[in-house]
Amino acid sequence: MATASSGSRRKASRRRPEVELLRVGHRAGRDPRLTTHLALAARAFGAARMYLHPPDRDLAARLDAVAVRWGGSFRVVPTDDWKRLVRDYPGAVVHLTMYGEPLAAVLPRMRRERRLLLVAGGAKVPSELYRLARWNVGVGHQPHSEVAAVAVTLAELFGVPGARPFPRARQRVVPQTRGKRVDQRGEGGRWSR
Amino acid sequence: MATASSGSRRKASRRRPEVELLRVGHRAGRDPRLTTHLALAARAFGAARMYLHPPDRDLAARLDAVAVRWGGSFRVVPTDDWKRLVRDYPGAVVHLTMYGEPLAAVLPRMRRERRLLLVAGGAKVPSELYRLARWNVGVGHQPHSEVAAVAVTLAELFGVPGARPFPRARQRVVPQTRGKRVDQRGEGGRWSR
Numbered sequence: 001m002a003t004a005s006s007g008s009r010r011k012a013s014r015r016r017p018e019v020e021l022l023r024v025g026h027r028a029g030r031d032p033r034l035t036t037h038l039a040l041a042a043r044a045f046g047a048a049r050m051y052l053h054p055p056d057r058d059l060a061a062r063l064d065a066v067a068v069r070w071g072g073s074f075r076v077v078p079t080d081d082w083k084r085l086v087r088d089y090p091g092a093v094v095h096l097t098m099y100g101e102p103l104a105a106v107l108p109r110m111r112r113e114r115r116l117l118l119v120a121g122g123a124k125v126p127s128e129l130y131r132l133a134r135w136n137v138g139v140g141h142q143p144h145s146e147v148a149a150v151a152v153t154l155a156e157l158f159g160v161p162g163a164r165p166f167p168r169a170r171q172r173v174v175p176q177t178r179g180k181r182v183d184q185r186g187e188g189g190r191w192s193r
Numbered sequence: 194m195a196t197a198s199s200g201s202r203r204k205a206s207r208r209r210p211e212v213e214l215l216r217v218g219h220r221a222g223r224d225p226r227l228t229t230h231l232a233l234a235a236r237a238f239g240a241a242r243m244y245l246h247p248p249d250r251d252l253a254a255r256l257d258a259v260a261v262r263w264g265g266s267f268r269v270v271p272t273d274d275w276k277r278l279v280r281d282y283p284g285a286v287v288h289l290t291m292y293g294e295p296l297a298a299v300l301p302r303m304r305r306e307r308r309l310l311l312v313a314g315g316a317k318v319p320s321e322l323y324r325l326a327r328w329n330v331g332v333g334h335q336p337h338s339e340v341a342a343v344a345v346t347l348a349e350l351f352g353v354p355g356a357r358p359f360p361r362a363r364q365r366v367v368p369q370t371r372g373k374r375v376d377q378r379g380e381g382g383r384w385s386r
Contacts, residue, residue: 034226037338044337045345070335099366099373103353130371140354141366142263144237144344145230151341152238152348160296160345163334173292173334178323180292 016158017091017111021050021150022119024082024126028056037147038120039063043074045154045161047118050074053082071169083128091115092134096149097125100136107156109135118153120146209351210284210304214243214343215312217275217319221249230340231313232256236267238347238354240311243267246275264362276321284308285327289342290318293329300349302328311346313339 021042026035036059039050043066052059055078063076079085086093092113094106110116119129130136139149165172172191174181183191214235219228229252232243236259245252248271256269272278279286285306287299303309312322323329332342358365365384367374376384 034230037227037230037340040335040337041341044333044335045341066336097373099369099375101368101370102355104355130373136369136371138356138366138368140237141356141368142233142237142354142359143259144233145340147230147338147340148234148238148344151338152344152353155345155348156353160349161333161335162295162297163331166335173331175294175331175334176292176329177294178329180290180323182292 017113017116019047019116019118019154019157021047022079022082022085022117023050023052024119024121024129025124026052026054026056026059028054028059032056032059034147035059036062038150039074039076040066041147041151042118042154043067043072045151046158047150047154048074049077051077051079051082051085053079055079069170070172071166073167083132086117086119086129086132089115089117091117093117093119093132094153095119095121095125095129095133095136096139096146096153097121097130097136098138098141098143099130100138102141103137103139103153103156106135106137110157118150120150210306210309212240212309212311212347212350214240215272215275215278215310216243216245217312217314217322218317219245219247219249219252221247221252225249225252227340228252229255231343232267232269233259234340234344235311235347236260236265238344239351240343240347241267242270244270244272244275244278246272248272262363263365264359266360276325279310279312279322279325282308282310284310286310286312286325287346288312288314288318288322288326288329289332289339289346290314290323290329291331291334291336293331295334296330296332296346296349299328299330303350311343313343 042050060076139152163175171182171184235243253269332345356368364375364377
């Protein structure tokens with residue numbers, strides 16, 4: 001492989017697609033941990049927001065609190081009509097499903113898009129999704145987890161994120177070989193232990 | 194980067210570490226979906242087994258059923274004494290935590306091991322783990338999900354798996370641009386729709 005000059009690399013990274021996530025079929029009454037993990041993983045690995053159908057006010061508030069502490073602009077956006085979102089989406093809709101084409105085959109095309117909407121299928125995905133999506137993509141073709149599928153897709157697109165804090169973070173992890181270190185940002189933007 | 198000859202590539206892949214997973218602090222009474230997702234993701238992305246503390250017979254049986262249908266030798270192994278498992282482990286124990294060293298920094302050392310035990314921390318990980326582990330590793334340094342951490346670590350180690358069925362599978366996905374196709378293996382090992 002040719003090594004990109006730093007100039008072209010910078011250009012490529014400026015063009016990276018904006019990635020959003022749609023979670024269909026969330027059950028607010030049941031255990032919210034799975035959707036919480038999905039939202040946190042999406043945020044941590046570089047998604048801009050998660051559309052949530054049906055809406056769940058508590059979950060959105062919990063994720064907002066994470067964004068206040070840890071920074072960035074990730075938000076949970078309630079969605080009453082997921083079908084319209086998918087149909088009218090101004091970019092490529094990528095339905096993550098173990099039945100789809102291999103991620104490696106679709107990834108080069110995904111990189112060329114300006115906006116991607118990943119749709120995290122659960123067990124009971126409406127079958128219309130297969131038709132409405134631009135691409136149906138398998139992150140592996142074994143039964144596994146939408147949390148894993150979203151995280152691995154984002155890591156393949158953007159790489160595994162480093163320790164740099166998100167914009168406007170109030171706290172950040174300083175990586176350690178043992179134990180935990182979380183620094184706080186005080187008045188004036190200075191970080192301290 | 195130099196391109197490896199196919200000979201050396203084969204040699205490298207023969208030497209890939211065996212990866213196992215330890216899940217500590219599972220709560221069988223509560224919603225089992227999160228641990229199920231963790232086990233399925235571990236299996237799908239190439240782990241050999243998941244040690245589960247405390248044991249959960251129902252979950253182990255469900256995962257066994259997946260392995261019968263979809264092949265491979267992944268099993269859920271009940272564990273009463275996770276501390277002894279970690280202490281006596283004949284390989285490198287890798288505690289996945291957002292507070293640890295960046296994955297990219299540790300990955301080259303992980304690849305040189307023969308056996309790796311990933312420990313999937315939840316919110317309430319015993320603090321001894323930080324001391325007992327060979328490495329504390331952050332897959333990103335934002336709050337996210339142990340399902341994501343395990344899947345991304347395995348994908349970084351082994352790549353995203355293709356569509357080849359696992360050994361002794363009774364059914365397999367044949368990737369499609371639209372819809373689902375699952376082939377069955379009949380008598381004599383022949384695959385059919």
